[in-house]
């Protein structure tokens with residue numbers, strides 16, 4: 061062992077632990093900040109609790125969290141290699157905040173299942189993947205991978221559910237559930253909840269304020285899953301700031317089994333590195349027509365993600381927008397406006413008959429900017445009234461609407477769409493999964509989501525709003 065895990069190293073530097081107390085923490089399985097949070101939530105550490113409580117508060121802020129997309133980058137590169145090297149391990153799964161689809165991830169946690177955990181751990185320790193081994197126990201190893209601490213637990217099948225549950229977190233939820241049941245080990249997470257007298261909660265909902273209450277009253281609906289998504293209505297190509305040509309994106313979408321997609325590059329005056337001029341839009345239209353012949357099983361909608369200008373008008377003539385299959389609109393920049401002005405600007409776009417979807421409505425930038433300070437209730441009401449969908453955008457920088465806002469929107473009667481907003485082919489599926497994970501944090505069900513429905517319903521949704529406007 062060459063380095064200590066971050067937690068123990070910092071506790072030493074802060075002179076909160078000495079050798080004896082460090083050994084006590086290791087014996088209690090307290091190796092990471094997440095372990096410390098859980099130990100404190102359960103009040104079980106052999107060391108001095110008030111000091112550790114202060115340390116936990118300080119160290120949580122010190123640990124630089126990763127964006128969810130970056131965390132998946134590391135884990136999805138690492139796991140297949142690990143699985144290849146250690147065939148004894150039946151399953152490897154990402155746990156911790158990643159499994160809960162938190163936009164910012166502090167602590168990479170992997171859980172695996174094997175008949176002989178110690179042997180599997182030895183195998184992982186020998187793997188030439190990590191730059192450092194920070195802890196090596198019989199059922200747990202902490203590695204440094206790509207500059208990040210990765211906490212890997214291997215358990216026997218009979219205890220897999222318990223380990224998965226505890227490592228998934230969040231700490232307070234784990235402590236609350238464990239308080240309710242006897243000291244049993246469970247093979248599945250469902251068993252953990254059953255023994256606690258609760259309905260099983262999907263990982264993404266365990267941060268929700270009403271999670272435990274819903275589990276007590278068995279009010280846990282079937283949430284939207286990746287398999288419910290029939291198409292992706294928001295993606296970019298080299299016609300604007302996407303990295304991949306349209307043709308590759310379309311082929312990639314068909315390979316994912318989508319029934320339909322919308323190609324939605326940026327409007328002419330958007331801040332993106334490249335945007336759709338009228339000439340480019342014409343070329344794109346012709347290319348899509350050709351692709352429809354080449355890919356008869358995939359419906360390709362020609363769309364655009366049009367900027368909402370500071371006065372609430374759209375960055376494209378109505379005549380052009382009307383010639384498209386679907387129009388998405390977005391507030392990409394605040395232009396220095398305050399919340400009230402931004403709300404009016406957003407609602408003006410919602411009231412435009414050709415706008416079917418508002419993309420990343422809050423325009424949050426994960427880790428840098430919370431969503432705009434707008435009157436969201438007014439936005440939800442206008443969207444519901446006009447038949448305009450609000451998006452849950454799966455791009456790692458957006459993840460917007462957030463779960464909480466998606467839940468509020470659904471309560472107000474809004475139809476959601478879940479999109480990848482993908483700019484590169486290899487993230488097409490992953491960003492959709494992150495969008496789905498974000499929606500699940502807000503208890504979103506398939507019936508709330510437009511792109512869980514067949515193409516004819518999507519077309520009807522667009523047509524209905526366009527028709528109402530022409531009548532009015």
Ligand SMILES: [Zn+2]
Nearest residue numbers: 365390419420
């Ligand atoms: Zn956008």
Ligand SMILES: [Zn+2]
Nearest residue numbers: 294296365481
């Ligand atoms: Zn976009």
